[in-house]
Amino acid sequence: MAVVTVLYFAGVRERLGRGEERLDLPSGEVAAVLAALAARHPGAAELFATCRLAVDQAFASGVVELRDGTEVAVIPPVSGG
Amino acid sequence: MTGLPTAPLRLAAIIEGPLDDAWCAPTRLLRADHGAIASFLGVVRDHARGRAVTGLDYECYRPMAEQLLHALIAEAAARFDGALTALVAHGTGTMAPGQVSVAIHVGSAHRVAAFDACRHVIERIKQDLPVWKRERYADGSVAWLKGS
Numbered sequence: 001m002a003v004v005t006v007l008y009f010a011g012v013r014e015r016l017g018r019g020e021e022r023l024d025l026p027s028g029e030v031a032a033v034l035a036a037l038a039a040r041h042p043g044a045a046e047l048f049a050t051c052r053l054a055v056d057q058a059f060a061s062g063v064v065e066l067r068d069g070t071e072v073a074v075i076p077p078v079s080g081g
Numbered sequence: 082m083t084g085l086p087t088a089p090l091r092l093a094a095i096i097e098g099p100l101d102d103a104w105c106a107p108t109r110l111l112r113a114d115h116g117a118i119a120s121f122l123g124v125v126r127d128h129a130r131g132r133a134v135t136g137l138d139y140e141c142y143r144p145m146a147e148q149l150l151h152a153l154i155a156e157a158a159a160r161f162d163g164a165l166t167a168l169v170a171h172g173t174g175t176m177a178p179g180q181v182s183v184a185i186h187v188g189s190a191h192r193v194a195a196f197d198a199c200r201h202v203i204e205r206i207k208q209d210l211p212v213w214k215r216e217r218y219a220d221g222s223v224a225w226l227k228g229s
Contacts, residue, residue, distance in 0.1 A: 009140055010215070054142070058148075073145065076213065076227075078207075078227075080171060081212075
């Protein structure tokens with residue numbers, strides 16, 4: 001487990017009522033990390049299922065190695081432009 | 082030409098608020114070795130899916146977004162023209178219909194590379210840039226787009 005900073009944006013941020021929190025999270029597949037976050041926030045579980053994950057400001061794929069201080073961002077479907 | 086190697090002008094930024102004329106004008110890219118500058122401006126529209134839109138609120142994961150804009154310019158250069166120049170900016174925060182939320186200018190020796198690179202950058206922004214827009218409607222309601 002590592003103590004990471006998790007960032008939330010847009011509809012996820014609003015649903016959770018916060019843009020940031022520090023959490024103990026295990027390393028693992030992207031889907032497993034998102035599932036761990038959804039388990040901690042059951043009221044927003046269906047939103048996490050639509051999100052991507054960025055780790056230290058880059059999109060993550062495969063297995064995510066988390067260390068203390070890693071910045072994890074939950075990225076809902078983007079709508080820029 | 083001095084003969085000194087100079088990096089091509091490539092600027093990317095996230096800007097607070099709508100983009101002003103300095104970002105909307107392509108003339109900063111004018112150079113004697115560019116035969117073409119292609120530009121795209123994204124403008125806040127006053128309607129969506131049949132509803133009147135009174136404004137947009139953009140939210141942004143700024144450090145990642147700025148890195149990604151630079152990476153998209155590099156990606157376009159690798160694909161279309163290694164010598165292209167580019168100005169790319171995306172606004173964040175509150176905007177009104179008619180204001181400019183995104184500006185992309187690409188300079189190249191030839192028009193095909195300039196058009197293709199400009200199109201590439203906006204399409205990749207739509208896919209990956211960590212920016213979210215919330216629409217505000219005439220009845221006071223709001224909605225994040227794409228279910229986000």
